[in-house]
Amino acid sequence: MLNAHQQQILRLLIASHGMSRTVLAEKMKLSKAAISTLVKEMLQAGLLEESIPESSGQGRPSVLLKMRADSxxxxxxxxxxxxxxxxxxxxxxxxxxxxxxxxxxxxxxxxxxxxxxxxxxxxxxxxxxxxxxxxxxxxxxxxxxxxxxxxxxxxxxxxxxxxxxxxxxxxxxxxxxxxxxxxxxxxEKIFGVAKKARNFTLISHGDGIGSAHFFQGQLHRGAHGAAGEIAHCTIEPGGRPCRCGKRGCLDTLASLTAIRESVRDKALESESIAELEALAVKGNSAAIAILHQAGHALGLSIANIIQMNDPELIVIAHQPDAFDGLLKTVVMQAIDSHVLPSIIGKTPIASMVINEExxxxxxxxxxxxxxxxxxxx
The missing domain is CATH 3.30.420.40 (ATPase, nucleotide binding domain)
Structure with a gap:
């Protein structure tokens, strides 16, 4: 069983691309001898491996410790x-x-x-x-x-x-x-774009909308495990009925399901978000209005998260070809329009494509x- 210091070593290494014993000792405020003893046990257990980076020509490069892929x-x-x-x-x-x-x-x-x-x-x-x-x-x-x-x-x-x-x-x-x-x-925290962020929010945009928050390096689940349910935050009081029983939830305005429903209501010939974007580019006013409504609702919700939590990073995970063009532009504009002027543009917004796997x-x-x-x- 790993002791508390070895657990901390794992956490530091998983959040980096490799770390030397010297850096580990500095971050953990332990002696190099103590770190070497802890690391030796972990190497023997097959949890870690050593690698030597390419020399920069300025002295002997430090040996880096990494998690073994097959550990x-x-x-x-x-x-x-x-x-x-x-x-x-x-x-x-x-x-x-x-x-x-x-x-x-x-x-x-x-x-x-x-x-x-x-x-x-x-x-x-x-x-x-x-x-x-x-x-x-x-x-x-x-x-x-x-x-x-x-x-x-x-x-x-x-x-x-x-x-x-x-x-x-x-x-x-x-x-x-x-x-x-x-x-x-x-x-994304342990393997992806948010690896180095201690405070970030991920928004998933698909048939439904979800979100999750990391605070101080830990997933925030809330008192009952339901933290981050922005899909059912009320954006338009008295708006469309939602499957949750309320009206005007974010899901009823900005999800892909909601967008498809709006397309059907307007009798537009569009089978995908990409086709809807193409209609908007051609000047179709109904297509433009649908994308504006969805983009503004989602951007407003993200702006509220930024305003309340001040994260280091926002990650928007979306379906292929479903977060480009006018929709993305309106989301970004709505974010800037609804945060305090002093923090406009200070929160990086990353996007990533997701699939079933x-x-x-x-x-x-x-x-x-x-x-x-x-x-x-």
């Missing part, structure tokens, strides 16, 4: 589509293998189906069961604060489903459930995050 493996299952996507990732977040299976909405049967797919998946990379550390599952809905129970998922039709325990019984693995946007934020990788990242960030004492 641990994680599984991730996405329940967001019509089929379950199951992936295997390594300690560097690389997807090594993937498979798909039908999504069975009966939880016990689903657990059996996922468990049955694991042996063939890991065999593709000659990995044994005992090399697996954990399984993460991402879904649309609310997850309890212990990441064990799906409290509610409209998409799956579930309420208070103990999916983590069902999967653990079938797989023997530690299982963590997570909301889709939170899982994606975790993935992104969610499964994010689920696996949740299992990795549990191992890296929340290691037991």
């Amino acid at each position: 641990a493996y994680f599984l991730g299952a996405s329940l967001l589509g019509e089929r379950v996507i199951l992936v295997l990732i390594d300690m560097h977040g690389r997807t090594l293998a993937a498979t798909q299976m039908p999504l069975n909405l009966d939880p016990p049967q689903l657990a059996k189906t996922i468990a049955a797919a694991i042996p063939d998946l890991i065999a593709q990379k000659s990995i044994t069961q005992d090399q697996l550390i954990g399984l993460g599952v991402t879904l649309s809905g609310f997850v309890d604060e212990n990441q064990a129970i799906c409290v509610q998922s409209a998409l799956l039709g579930w309420k208070n489903v103990p999916l983590a325990e069902l999967l653990k019984q079938q797989t023997g693995l530690e299982v963590s459930l997570e909301n889709d946007a939170k899982a994606l934020a975790v993935s 992104s969610w499964a990788r994010a689920a696996a990242s949740v299992a990795a995050y549990r191992f890296i960030i929340h290691l037991p004492d």
